Amino acid sequence: MDLLSLRYFREVARREHVSRAAEELRVAQPSVSRTIARLEAELGVPLFDRQGRTIRLNRYGAAFLARVERALDELDDARREMADAAGLDDGSVAVAAETLLPLTELLAGFRAAHPGVIVRCLQSTPDVMHQQLRSREVDFCIASQPLSGPGLGAVRLSREEVLLVVPAGHPLAARERVTVAEIADEPFITTRTGHWQRALLERLFSGIGRRPVISCEGDEPGATHFLVAAGLGIGLIPALARAELPQVPLAWLHLDTPDCVRTLSLVRREDSYLSTAARRFRDMAVAHFAARGRGDRPGDVRPGTARPEEASGSR
Numbered sequence: 001m002d003l004l005s006l007r008y009f010r011e012v013a014r015r016e017h018v019s020r021a022a023e024e025l026r027v028a029q030p031s032v033s034r035t036i037a038r039l040e041a042e043l044g045v046p047l048f049d050r051q052g053r054t055i056r057l058n059r060y061g062a063a064f065l066a067r068v069e070r071a072l073d074e075l076d077d078a079r080r081e082m083a084d085a086a087g088l089d090d091g092s093v094a095v096a097a098e099t100l101l102p103l104t105e106l107l108a109g110f111r112a113a114h115p116g117v118i119v120r121c122l123q124s125t126p127d128v129m130h131q132q133l134r135s136r137e138v139d140f141c142i143a144s145q146p147l148s149g150p151g152l153g154a155v156r157l158s159r160e161e162v163l164l165v166v167p168a169g170h171p172l173a174a175r176e177r178v179t180v181a182e183i184a185d186e187p188f189i190t191t192r193t194g195h196w197q198r199a200l201l202e203r204l205f206s207g208i209g210r211r212p213v214i215s216c217e218g219d220e221p222g223a224t225h226f227l228v229a230a231g232l233g234i235g236l237i238p239a240l241a242r243a244e245l246p247q248v249p250l251a252w253l254h255l256d257t258p259d260c261v262r263t264l265s266l267v268r269r270e271d272s273y274l275s276t277a278a279r280r281f282r283d284m285a286v287a288h289f290a291a292r293g294r295g296d297r298p299g300d301v302r303p304g305t306a307r308p309e310e311a312s313g314s315r
Helices: 003-015 018-025 029-043 059-086 101-113 126-134 196-206 221-229 239-244 276-294 308-312
Strands: 048-051 054-057 092-097 118-123 140-143 152-167 187-191 213-218 235-238 250-255 261-269
Touching: 003 018, 003 029, 003 059, 018 029, 054 059, 092 101, 092 126, 092 276, 101 118, 101 276, 126 140, 126 261, 140 276, 152 221, 152 239, 152 276, 187 196, 187 221, 187 235, 196 235, 221 235, 221 250, 235 239, 261 276
Parallel strands: 092 118, 092 140, 187 213
Antiparallel strands: 048 054, 140 261, 152 235, 152 250, 152 261
16 A cells, blocks of 8 residues: 555545546546555445446445545645745645635736745636645635635634625616615626525525526626627626726615625635745735725735734634
8 A cells, every 4th residue: 555546546536536536637547447456355345336338435444434534635735834944935825716806906916025935826617626725726816705614714804894896887877885685677797506606696586585587697707897898798796806996887776685795705725724925914914905905005915914823723
């Protein structure tokens, strides 16, 4: 039983598909199949139930996977910790978020301050974020919805009001505030189910016992204001985006309902090793959003101006 066999098993167990696991591992499928067979022979029990080409992790495999993941995670953390201690490189940071637009200034500032760190960004839904944290594919998730679970810790980055945007010539454009009932029949431009805008919209409408009328849905919330300005519907956009869209012909209204807000949180696995690069990213993220909330210029944000470890209680 060697580390390579365990890594092959983990990949097959996660995907319950030998071919896909082989593709991810970038090895030939027969090699993976032979490795799993040798591992089962050594353990003396089958790890998968097989029916034709379909495989399913059985109770032996599930129990073995839990311990394999724990062992491999510890070894991966040990490798990162030793690299940090030896100063072998500047490390890497992987971050997932529902939308990458709020992160552009933060990422630019981090790259400028730490040019040797490799930064990887992924756009993910909350369900995918859970999987990415579990598999340690990412160090952090910047979540716009509650992201909780065993072993996860979060630091709140920001909390901002979400406004209703309508085209400049819309009948509601002259209003400062509207109720949800007043827009119950309006067509909405929003994201697909799973993203925070859609979750917020459906929560607001559930309060009046209605379902929103969806005229356009997609995966990129950054297109919402352009589609609203084109007259295709109305939408929900965070208030801080208002200053960034001065040339777009939109009217911004407050919704007369409680908790029409977006909360951004930085989420990580608390049982994983926090590398120097990851710790620096966390510190800069907290400082960046704190300055943004105060209305400071991006250039005013400097690393080390916040102490998130005191707020979060994480190491």
